[in-house]
Amino acid sequence: MTTKPLAMRDVLLERIWQAMAQDAKIFFVSADFGSPILDKIRTDFPNRFVNVGIAEQNLINVSAGLALEGFTVFAYAIAPFITMRCYEQIRVSLALLSEARPINVNLIGVGAGYSYVVSGPTHQCYEDLTLMRAMPNFQVFSPADHITAGALFERCLSSTGPKYLRFDAQILPVIYEQAAPDLQLGFHVHRRGKHACLLATGYMLHTALKVADILEKSGIVPGLIDLVDIMRFDEERLADELAGYQGLVSLEEGFRGRGGVDAMLFDFLTRRELPLKLLNLGVEGGYRFELGTRAELHEQVGIGPEAVQRRVAAFIQALSQ
Amino acid sequence: MSSETPDLRAKAHWVWRETLAIHRRAPETRLASSLSSVEIFVALYYGGVLRFDAAQPLSAHRDRCVISKGHGSICMYPILADLGFFPKDELLRVCHSGGFLGGIPDPVIPGYETVNGSLGHGLGVASGMALGLNRLNSDRQVFVVSGDGELHEGANWEAAMFASQHRLDNLNLVIDDNGISMLGYTDDIVSHHPLVERLSAFGWDCRRVDGHDVLAVRSALLDMKASATGKPKALIAKTLKGRGVPGLENAPLSHILNPKPELIDRLLEQMP
Incomplete structure (x- = not known):
């Protein structure tokens, strides 16, 4: 049996949507960025979904505030914008703050590398791995297919601290037909x-x-x-x-x-x-x-x-x- | 003033003296910005505005106080020590090896909520906290103390729009409007005035107060806290940077001026 390739974001968002029904502590924050699966989250959990608008600095700070109140936060935007537009917010309110407080904020950046092929360098992303790995306390994940992207969900929930998930914007062929990679190994x-x-x-x-x-x-x-x-x-x-x-x-x-x-x-x-x-x-x-x-x-x-x-x-x- | 609240004017004078004394020992601290906010913090902490538990600084039952103008809150050190958040001996180790009270306060200090001092972050984080408390059906409120200079940071205005959109009436912003940033009067640099009109246009419920009249600040804060009109609330406290220190008070470069130790000694002697 062959698995149909899916968008990384849709697979993770589906997992989040499923979990939100049981786990009242999951909050989803978007910077005016969508997906068909996100519509289910918006519709079914209006109290735990918020669109901050085209405002990535506020996306990060609001996420940090929600995390300080005990929520597990998923923040969602296009990769260059969720990393570089708001880098100082990430540094101060996530990387630095997590040194002193247990906060769980998961940044989902869609658009790794050249994956927004025709959008040009504003929407492409070749600096994010450098920038995100520069900060202590940050975990950085770079999946190669949607199976891996979905498997990251458990890590997002079980491991406190700020994380950056670097997702491709295109649907990539399935690599892990049998089982997702062992994330303990990395x-x-x-x-x-x-x-x-x-x-x-x-x-x-x-x-x-x-x-x-x-x-x-x-x-x-x-x-x-x-x-x-x-x-x-x-x-x-x-x-x-x-x-x-x-x-x-x-x-x-x-x-x-x-x-x-x-x-x-x-x-x-x-x-x-x-x-x-x-x-x-x-x-x-x-x-x-x-x-x-x-x-x-x-x-x-x-x-x-x-x-x-x-x-x-x-x-x-x-x-x- | 109710009988259980201390004499707030006397308390404010004591905090003013202690802040000077800290700066005398640790000249790296920002004195002028910390003297404009004395009455704001005294009213918040001694005026029955904030609910807090010094033994459990992060208790879920506290009102949150995010101090966005971290550098300009050295006056919080004597307040927190006096209220029992940490031993008073620490006041002798400000900016010294082994201490935790730095030139810019960090969240390792009991009583501080967030990373401060890098300006313009407090309001956004506080908005997230206020949204979270709202969704948890908590009746706790969030206060943010920010400077007027840091309103130059655009992230504040992203947060201001967000807070009114989500009707966060558990969010209270106190602006220490001393009118001076590092290089001079904010009105000469990039003016934020008229502040009340601007914030009102952003959907905020605004009040104004003389930021050095501690009783007026207290009653404005209590009034603000009690009001729930579906709008986030702001109190613009008109203050003087470097208040009470000759040569420093309202001087355009007061942010980076350090009064001579002899002047501080004389002031402490003359104003017991």
């Missing part, structure tokens, strides 16, 4: 291989799977891992998993070399004294206004399957010499 091993391991997050997992398939045909067999939990993955187990490789390739739909997942992995390798070379792949260059499909845009900025395959093949060749 990553999922797809393939074990030789020489180098690809470590991808979000949409880039799909690219990494394509690249690994192509490379395998030419006899290169890299490992492949999906990183879901950017901040609190099981470091011990990831270090064990990487033992035996000479190289690690990070793949993120965010600016390369600007403090995102690549910087996190560099810190991880250095701190644990792991002897792996790092090839960090992400969006090259700056902001661009060209129109194109997501695949075309990705090739232009160095993270399309062809570009990634070339870079990885050369990297592995250098390692194996």
